[in-house]
Amino acid sequence: xxxxxxxxxxxxxxxxxxxxxxxxxxxxxxxxxxxxxxxxxxxxxxxxxxxxxxxxxxxxxxxxxxxxxxxxxxxxxxxxxxxxxxxxxxxxxxxxxxxxxxxxxxxxxxxxxxxxxxxxxxxxxxxxxxxxxxxxxxxxxxxxxxxxxxxxxxxxxxxxxxxxxxxxxxxxxxxxxxxxxxxxxxxxxxxxxxx
Amino acid sequence: xxxxxxxxxxxxxxxxxxxxxxxxxxxxxxxxxxxxxxxxxxxxxxxxxxxxxxxxxxxxxxxxxxxxxxxxxxxxxxxxxxxxxxxxxxxxxxxxxxxxxxxxxxxxxxxxxxxxxxxxxxxxxxxxxxxxxxxxxxxxxxxxxxxxxxxxxxxxxxxxxxxxxxxxxxxxxxxxxxxxxxxxxxxxxxxxxxxxxxxxxxxxxxxxxxxxxxxxxxxxxxxxxxxxxxxxxxxxxxxxxxxxxxxxxxxxxxxxxxxxxxxxxxxxxxxxxxxxxxxxxxxxxxxxxxxxxxxxxxxxxxxxxxxxxxxxxxxxxxxxxxxxxxxxxxxxxxxxxxxxxxxxxxxxxxxxxxxxxxxxxxxxxxx
Numbered sequence: 362x363x364x365x366x367x368x369x370x371x372x373x374x375x376x377x378x379x380x381x382x383x384x385x386x387x388x389x390x391x392x393x394x395x396x397x398x399x400x401x402x403x404x405x406x407x408x409x410x411x412x413x414x415x416x417x418x419x420x421x422x423x424x425x426x427x428x429x430x431x432x433x434x435x436x437x438x439x440x441x442x443x444x445x446x447x448x449x450x451x452x453x454x455x456x457x458x459x460x461x462x463x464x465x466x467x468x469x470x471x472x473x474x475x476x477x478x479x480x481x482x483x484x485x486x487x488x489x490x491x492x493x494x495x496x497x498x499x500x501x502x503x504x505x506x507x508x509x510x511x512x513x514x515x516x517x518x519x520x521x522x523x524x525x526x527x528x529x530x531x532x533x534x535x536x537x538x539x540x541x542x543x544x545x546x547x548x549x550x551x552x553x554x555x556x
Numbered sequence: 557x558x559x560x561x562x563x564x565x566x567x568x569x570x571x572x573x574x575x576x577x578x579x580x581x582x583x584x585x586x587x588x589x590x591x592x593x594x595x596x597x598x599x600x601x602x603x604x605x606x607x608x609x610x611x612x613x614x615x616x617x618x619x620x621x622x623x624x625x626x627x628x629x630x631x632x633x634x635x636x637x638x639x640x641x642x643x644x645x646x647x648x649x650x651x652x653x654x655x656x657x658x659x660x661x662x663x664x665x666x667x668x669x670x671x672x673x674x675x676x677x678x679x680x681x682x683x684x685x686x687x688x689x690x691x692x693x694x695x696x697x698x699x700x701x702x703x704x705x706x707x708x709x710x711x712x713x714x715x716x717x718x719x720x721x722x723x724x725x726x727x728x729x730x731x732x733x734x735x736x737x738x739x740x741x742x743x744x745x746x747x748x749x750x751x752x753x754x755x756x757x758x759x760x761x762x763x764x765x766x767x768x769x770x771x772x773x774x775x776x777x778x779x780x781x782x783x784x785x786x787x788x789x790x791x792x793x794x795x796x797x798x799x800x801x802x803x804x805x806x807x808x809x810x811x812x813x814x815x816x817x818x819x820x821x822x823x824x825x826x827x828x829x830x831x832x833x834x835x836x837x838x839x840x841x842x843x844x845x846x847x848x849x850x851x852x853x854x855x856x857x858x859x860x861x862x863x864x865x866x867x868x869x870x871x872x873x874x875x876x877x878x879x880x881x882x883x884x885x886x887x888x889x890x891x892x893x894x895x896x897x898x899x900x901x902x903x904x905x906x907x908x909x910x911x912x913x914x915x916x917x918x919x920x921x922x923x
Binding site: 377378383386398405407408409410411412413414415416419443444445448449450451452454455467468469475476477502503504505506507529531532 | 685688
């Protein structure tokens with residue numbers, strides 16, 4: 362609770378808000394086709410209910426990989442009907458050019474500097490892909506536990522130190538934003554259990 | 557492709573961040589027997605190319621014409637207070653967008669409360685947008701509109717009405733049992749049904765006919781100053797949109813609990829009073845910016861009496877504190893927002909377009 366923790370680059374940081382869109386969950390089937398389940402879910406750290414997503418109607422099959430977007434695809438980002446969890450009323454929509462905020466993080470360093478990321482813009486969309494140890498959909502519901510590790514957004518593939526990188530990203534064209542995009546896509550999300 | 561109706565359940569855990577709070581159980585409410593009522597047709601407001609979110613109406617308290625009419629009658633009835641001197645409307649008056657014009661409202665015997673009365677419009681959307689049990693009041697201490705009704709009734713500084721006595725009192729007023737019978741199928745009045753009826757009335761208090769709404773429906777134009785105010789509002793310049801929505805969010809708030817920098821050490825702990833967590837100290841429900849011309853003074857303690865004061869506060873007087881929002885803090889290195897006199901005026905002119913004169917004079921909402 363309200364604790365500081367040390368990032369892999371030795372920045373000490375505490376988080377006050379963390380929200381992101383988790384959308385377009387897709388599974389790779391035996392024919393090498395991606396089956397997109399077409400979900401749009403908003404995950405908010407302060408909202409326990411938001412952390413369980415139910416995706417009905419997964420086609421029968423044998424799947425070897427899962428892919429998802431942390432954010433919103435370019436079509437929904439520009440022409441979205443803004444219903445349900447995509448409603449701008451959730452506060453995750455910029456009225457100007459870039460559309461949705463894909464990923465929001467707010468926190469403070471132990472030196473009391475504000476850190477505030479609102480990542481958006483189609484070119485900055487993190488897409489994560491995680492191989493599965495053959496997921497057989499045999500007629501029972503599958504529960505997948507997914508962990509998001511905040512520490513990972515500061516490393517791999519790019520080192521992101523709060524001393525030398527932007528600590529306040531609120532434009533889609535910030536020079537450092539691609540680093541966060543890549544770091545979120547790679548390794549920040551892991552599948553801990555599949556039942 | 558064959559669909560087996562299989563569920564993929566994704567459960568998330570977030571490492572290294574604030575832990576989620578524990579959930580308190582919500583009091584279960586048993587449904588009433590079925591009988592004949594007239595369903596109320598809730599008409600959702602329209603904006604071009606923006607959809608107003610659908611409301612979550614509790615399955616056991618659907619909106620009915622009879623229930624809403626009864627709720628309105630109760631809302632305006634002074635007999636709901638301990639000494640029959642004030643009603644809900646004493647502090648939530650229609651001409652003030654269902655708030656009042658005092659910093660602290662006076663309850664029965666003139667006792668002063670310690671918070672500014674909140675306007676009542678579009679409040680049911682807080683139910684949709686806020687998670688968990690913190691949805692109503694400045695400090696989020698109530699979880700539902702139904703439950704909220706008990707707050708002012710029992711509060712010694714507000715209506716100071718013993719609830720058991722209220723039930724006896726209403727049962728003894730000849731006009732009430734038949735109205736409860738029509739609305740809920742039972743002429744035995746219970747506290748639960750009083751809560752249900754008032755909640756129904758509150759859900760119908762929708763404000764959606766301001767000049768800005770008409771602009772978003774293509775019916776009127778905004779002038780250059782108002783448009784510039786909108787631009788300032790919804791960009792990093794004045795930076796209001798991070799908390800108070802934007803031209804795609806008709807509610808002009810996301811309702812979330814935030815510290816907008818009023819005090820470096822909050823006098824009133826807000827949400828923190830209720831959760832006891834230091835990270836919640838000084839967090840208050842973000843109010844809608846509709847109808848500001850009718851709801852002065854402003855903030856949870858009514859400390860500002862004009863919009864000019866509010867804008868100057870955001871421009872140059874926000875304070876740093878342990879929970880001050882990062883969106884406020886990010887302007888400190890530049891000495892605040894640095895708005896010019898014209899920009900401040902444009903911002904106010906834009907805010908005035910959110911005043912809904914049809915809402916405050918709507919006869920359907922009056923006794």
